Every structure is written in structure tokens, then in C-alpha cells.
Amino acid sequence: MLAALSVELRKLNRSLAAVLAVAAPSLIAIFAFFNLLRADKAPPWAMFLQASTGIWAYFMLPMSVTALTALVAHMEHGPRSWDHLRALPVPRWRLYAAKAVCVIGIVVIMTALNLVLTFGAMSLAGTIKPAVAPIGDPDLSRLALLNAKVVAAALLLIAIQFWTAVRFSSFVPALALGIGGTFFSVVATSAKEGVFFPWQMPVNMLAREAWRIDTALALGGGLGLVALIAAIAHLARREVL
Numbered sequence: 613m614l615a616a617l618s619v620e621l622r623k624l625n626r627s628l629a630a631v632l633a634v635a636a637p638s639l640i641a642i643f644a645f646f647n648l649l650r651a652d653k654a655p656p657w658a659m660f661l662q663a664s665t666g667i668w669a670y671f672m673l674p675m676s677v678t679a680l681t682a683l684v685a686h687m688e689h690g691p692r693s694w695d696h697l698r699a700l701p702v703p704r705w706r707l708y709a710a711k712a713v714c715v716i717g718i719v720v721i722m723t724a725l726n727l728v729l730t731f732g733a734m735s736l737a738g739t740i741k742p743a744v745a746p747i748g749d750p751d752l753s754r755l756a757l758l759n760a761k762v763v764a765a766a767l768l769l770i771a772i773q774f775w776t777a778v779r780f781s782s783f784v785p786a787l788a789l790g791i792g793g794t795f796f797s798v799v800a801t802s803a804k805e806g807v808f809f810p811w812q813m814p815v816n817m818l819a820r821e822a823w824r825i826d827t828a829l830a831l832g833g834g835l836g837l838v839a840l841i842a843a844i845a846h847l848a849r850r851e852v853l
Contacts, residue, residue: 629683633722636676640667641729648737648744657734657750662818664730665755668723669762669814670801671794677766677773678790680718684711685777685786704848712774712840716763719770723759727752758817765813765828767836769793772810775843807831 644664648655700707731750738745777786797811806812807824813832816824 627683627687629680629718632676632679632683633718634725636672637668637722637726637729640664640672640726641733643667644730645733645737648734648746649741651744654738654744654747656748657746658748658755660734660746661727661730661750661755662758664726665759665762666815666818668726669766669817671798672726673719673723673762673766673814674769674790674794674797674811676722677715677719677770678787678794680715681770681773681777682783682786682790684715685774686783688778705844708778708844708847711778712770712844715770715774716767719766720763723763727755727759761817761825761829762814765817765832765836768813768832768839769810769836771836771839771843774840775847778847810836 641664644660648660734746773786773790776789777783780786793809793811797806797809797815800806800809801812801815807816807819807827808831810832813828816828819825819828
């Protein structure tokens with residue numbers, strides 16, 4: 613398994629995964645920077661940092677997962693190297709599990725970067741315009757826990773996108789699914805049923821109702837882990853179309 617992970621990491625080093633990992637959270641940080649400069653008074657740290665997490669969970673994370681899974685799958689679909697990989701004397705499930713672990717790892721890094729870059733952007737804005745320098749305790753431990761829950765709740769979304777991207781050689785099905793899921797998540801934000809929709813489960817970690825948080829976390833994290841294992845097992849048994 614470690615050998616398969618090592619190979620996947622080398623492939624990612626030669627891809628645009630690093631650019632995506634930095635670009636997506638950077639956009640949120642840039643937005644926070646200019647938004648703070650437009651303010652008239654100093655806001656609390658916690659308010660801006662939690663808002664940054666909300667934007668990430670609501671829109672940027674689903675779109676990043678869509679792009680990331682398509683990128684990881686296309687590294688094999690593009691050069692048509694699946695036949696070679698599946699002929700290696702390695703259990704097939706390890707090949708897919710290594711890719712899934714890399715995707716989840718990058719999502720974790722991107723989520724952490726979103727918090728770090730937003731913190732840096734707000735600090736810079738406060739230095740340029742002292743009147744709006746954030747006040748209060750940022751409560752980083754609570755924010756770290758919140759972001760961890762966001763990633764956990766996104767596991768079902770990741771499993772669905774990963775299976776679709778790897779299962780079909782064309783990137784169109786995975787992109788259409790990701791864009792469509794994000795679209796319906798945005799337009800149906802206030803729907804109570806959204807807690808059962810994989811693309812809305814991450815943002816439900818910021819809900820005020822405890823039942824929504826618990827439900828989305830159980831489905832997104834618990835069911836997501838089961839779905840990811842099932843996806844890896846299914847892919848290992850079938851040929852790629």
C-alpha cells in the first residue's frame with residue numbers, strides 16, 4: 613500500500629494538483645482581504661474565519677473535489693494506462709485506494725490552507741488599514757474542529773465523485789455530476805431536505821440545529837466511508853469504460 617501511495621504522490625507532483633490545492637483556498641482569502649478593507653469597523657476574528665469556512669464548505673469544496681477527482685482519474689485515462697496498472701502484480705484495490713487516499717489528503721490540505729490563508733489575508737488587511745484590524749479571540753481550536761467536521765461530512769461527496777471520475781474514461785460525467793450537484797446545493801440552500809444531499813452535507817456543519825449537524829456528519833462521514841470502500845471494491849472488479 614505504501615508503494616502505491618508513493619507512486620501516486622510522484623504522479624501528483626507532475627500534475628496541476630498543487631496549483632489547484634493553492635488556487636482554490638487563495639480565492640477565498642483574496643475575497644476576505646478586499647472585503648475587510650471595505651469595512652468601516654473592526655470585525656471579530658471568529659466571524660470572518662467562520663464565514664471563510666462556510667464559503668469553502670458551501671461552494672469551493674464541492675467544486676474543488678469535482679476538479680481534483682477528474683484530474684486524478686485523467687492521469688490514467690489520458691495516456692490509457694489503466695491496462696498496464698491493472699496488470700501489475702499488485703492487488704487492484706490498492707491502486708484505487710491509493711488514489712482515494714491522495715484525494716482525501718489533498719482536500720484536508722486545502723481545507724487547512726483555507727483557514728491559514730484567510731487568517732493571513734485578514735492580518736495583512738488589518739496592517740494596511742488598522743481601523744479594521746480584527747478583534748477578539750480567533751478560537752483556532754474550535755475552528756480546526758469545525759473544519760475537520762466539514763472534511764468528514766464531505767466523504768460521501770468525495771466517494772461519489774471519485775467513483776464517477778475513475779469509472780468513466782471521459783471527464784464529462786464527473787464534471788456534469790459535480791457541477792449539477794453544486795448547482796442544486798446552491799439553489800436549494802434553505803431546503804430542510806438538504807441535510808440528506810451529499811453536496812450540502814459539509815455546509816450543514818455550520819447549521820444552528822444540532823440534529824442537522826449530527827445527521828449530516830453521520831451520513832457524510834459514516835455512510836461516506838462505507839461508500840468509499842464500496843466504490844474501491846467495485847472499481848477493482850470492473851473494467852474502465
